[in-house]
Amino acid sequence: MELSELQQIRLDKAERLRESGVDPYASRSHRTISTADAIAQFEGREVLEGGPEPTPQELTVAGRIVSFRDMGKTLFAHVRDGAGDLQLYVRLNDVGEEQHQAFSTLVDLGDVVEATGTLFRTRTGEVTLRVSSFRILTKALNAPPEKRHGLRDRELRYRHRYADLIANADVRTVFRLRSALTHAIRQFLHDDGFMEVETPSLQPLYGGAAARPFTTHYNALGNEFYLRIADELYLKRLIVGGFERVFEICKDYRNEGMDRTHSPEFTMLEWYEAYGDYLTVLERLERLFAYISETVLGGSTFTNDGHTIDLATPWRRLTFREAIREYSGIDYTDYPESIDLIRVAREAGAEIETGTVWARVVDELHKQFVRPNLIQPTVLMDYPVALSPLAKRTPGDPTHAERFQLIVAGTEMTNAFTELNDPLDQLARFQAQQHDREAGDQDAMPIDEDFVNALMYGMPPTGGIGIGIDRLVMTLTDQPTIRDVILFPAMRPLGSHAPDSDLDVDEVSGNGGE
Numbered sequence: 001m002e003l004s005e006l007q008q009i010r011l012d013k014a015e016r017l018r019e020s021g022v023d024p025y026a027s028r029s030h031r032t033i034s035t036a037d038a039i040a041q042f043e044g045r046e047v048l049e050g051g052p053e054p055t056p057q058e059l060t061v062a063g064r065i066v067s068f069r070d071m072g073k074t075l076f077a078h079v080r081d082g083a084g085d086l087q088l089y090v091r092l093n094d095v096g097e098e099q100h101q102a103f104s105t106l107v108d109l110g111d112v113v114e115a116t117g118t119l120f121r122t123r124t125g126e127v128t129l130r131v132s133s134f135r136i137l138t139k140a141l142n143a144p145p146e147k148r149h150g151l152r153d154r155e156l157r158y159r160h161r162y163a164d165l166i167a168n169a170d171v172r173t174v175f176r177l178r179s180a181l182t183h184a185i186r187q188f189l190h191d192d193g194f195m196e197v198e199t200p201s202l203q204p205l206y207g208g209a210a211a212r213p214f215t216t217h218y219n220a221l222g223n224e225f226y227l228r229i230a231d232e233l234y235l236k237r238l239i240v241g242g243f244e245r246v247f248e249i250c251k252d253y254r255n256e257g258m259d260r261t262h263s264p265e266f267t268m269l270e271w272y273e274a275y276g277d278y279l280t281v282l283e284r285l286e287r288l289f290a291y292i293s294e295t296v297l298g299g300s301t302f303t304n305d306g307h308t309i310d311l312a313t314p315w316r317r318l319t320f321r322e323a324i325r326e327y328s329g330i331d332y333t334d335y336p337e338s339i340d341l342i343r344v345a346r347e348a349g350a351e352i353e354t355g356t357v358w359a360r361v362v363d364e365l366h367k368q369f370v371r372p373n374l375i376q377p378t379v380l381m382d383y384p385v386a387l388s389p390l391a392k393r394t395p396g397d398p399t400h401a402e403r404f405q406l407i408v409a410g411t412e413m414t415n416a417f418t419e420l421n422d423p424l425d426q427l428a429r430f431q432a433q434q435h436d437r438e439a440g441d442q443d444a445m446p447i448d449e450d451f452v453n454a455l456m457y458g459m460p461p462t463g464g465i466g467i468g469i470d471r472l473v474m475t476l477t478d479q480p481t482i483r484d485v486i487l488f489p490a491m492r493p494l495g496s497h498a499p500d501s502d503l504d505v506d507e508v509s510g511n512g513g514e
Helices: 007-019 035-050 090-108 154-159 162-166 169-191 233-239 280-296 320-327 338-347 358-373 421-438 448-456 469-478
Strands: 059-070 074-079 084-090 113-121 127-138 215-218 225-227 247-254 265-274 303-304 305-312 316-320 379-384 397-408 414-418 462-468
Touching: 007 090, 035 084, 035 113, 035 127, 035 397, 059 084, 059 127, 059 247, 074 090, 074 469, 084 113, 090 127, 113 280, 154 215, 154 303, 169 247, 169 280, 169 316, 169 469, 233 247, 233 448, 265 469, 280 397, 280 414, 280 462, 303 469, 316 320, 320 358, 320 379, 338 358, 358 414, 421 448, 462 469
Parallel strands: 084 127, 316 379
Antiparallel strands: 059 074, 059 113, 074 084, 113 127, 215 225, 247 265, 265 462, 303 305, 379 397, 397 414, 414 462
16 A cells, blocks of 8 residues: 555654564553543542542553643643543653653554553543553554544545544444444343344345345355345244244345435344234334333433434324325225226326336335324334235235334334234245236245245244334434444445435335335
8 A cells, every 4th residue: 555644654653663662553451441430430539538639549541542732841632442531641750751752752643552640630620640651552554534524425434434433422322322222122022031043144045025135156055045135934933943932133135225224234123922913012012112212212202303203102003004095195995906006196196107016006105105204103004915925914804914014203113913824825925926026026025935834834823023223223313324323334336436226125025124
C-alpha cells in the first residue's frame, strides 16, 4: 500500500519507538480496571471517607486517545475504553523528562495507550488520572475520523464500520442495544422452557419462505446446495422428533434486492411450541415484548420517525381482510380471479404489474394501502391460504389460514402460524406453489418431500413464529435503514455502476418470511 503523508509521519514515530526499545504493537496490556469502574470506585471512596481527596489508590487504565492538549510542562488527554472516557493528567514532575517528551512527541489521536497513576479531581471537578507512567500499546497509522467532514458519507460509514464505531457514540449505542435485545430474547425463551438449537445453513433443498436462494456447489458431496432462506422446516422436524419447545436465532440468506428494510443476509428468530396455536404464540409474543420493554428499553414507549409508539398490551387486532377493506375499499374475496383483482386494485390507485398472480395482488394491497398506516402495534390475523402455504386453515373458513403478523411503525415485525400438520394438505400446498412457479413466480417454494414425510410421522398441534431481529432493532432505535443495525452490511464493490435494485421480498411466506 502507498502511504499518505500523514500515515508516513505516524509510521516514522512507530520506528522511533522501536529504536528506543519500545514495541509500538504490544502483545499484552496490564490494565487493572475500566475507566467507568475507576471513576465509580473513586466516587464511592469520596462518599465513604467524607472528603474531596480520598486515599489514593494506584490503578492502570488503557484505551484509545480521543483528545489531547499540550500545555507545556503539563499535558491533558482523554483515554476511551469500552466503558467510557477518563482524563489523563501528564505532568513533567510526575513522569520524568523522557516519558513527558515521548507523550508530547510520539502520541497521536487514535493511539492505544496504557497509563498508571492515582485519581483526583481537577479544579473543574473532573475525575482525572494523575499519570505516573504510561506506554503506547498500539500506534495508529490512520488518524481517527473527523466527525464533521469524515463521516457524513453513509456508504463510507458502512464500508469502514470500524471507523464509524470509533467516531460515533450513538452507533455504538445501537449495537449495544442490539446485543442486549438478543440476550433478553434468549433469557425469556429459556425461562419459558424453550431449548435453543442449531439447524443447517447449507441445505440440499431450500424452503420455509418465498424467496430465491444463494446457490453453491458442495464439492465433498458432489451436489448443489443452498444457503437457507429460513430455518422453519428443520425446526418443525424437531417438533416431530419430540422436542416440544425449540428456538433458533440464526442468519438467513435471500438472493434478492436490497432496500430500506431488506438485506440479503439478515438475522431471524424462530420459535415453535407443540400443543400451541397462533393464539398461544400471540400471548407469548405480548409477554416477550413486555419483557423487552422493561429490560432493554426501560419503558413501553419509544420514538420512531416522529411518532411516539407504545408497546403496551393488549395490541389492536383485526383480520387481514378487514384491514385491506378498511384502507383500500376492496374486499378481495369478491374477486377470486387475478385479472379482476388487478383491475379493481389499479382503480383504487395500486401499482400492479400485468400477469401478477392473485396472491401477490392481495399482498400488494396490504403493502400499498394497509402497512404504511399502521403505526401503533397492530396484529393482522387470518390470511388467505394462498398467502400462507405452511399455515393451518381457519376453522369454518377453508379459504383463510391461522396466521398473524405484528405491524409496528409501518413495518412487519413478525410472522406467526398455527402450523400446518396435515401431510397431504401440505403436499397439496407445495404443489400449488409449484403451479405458481410455472406461472412465473420465481419465489414460490419447491416441493420438499422429506418434510412431507416427516409430517407423516405425526406433528402435534403447533404454533410457530419468525421475528426479524434487524427490523426489530431498526424500529426500536429509530434507524432509517436496515444497514444501520447490521455491523457489516453487504455492499457493492467500489467502482460498481450497477443500479440500485427496487426488488422487495414478498410476504407469501412461511414463518421465515421477513
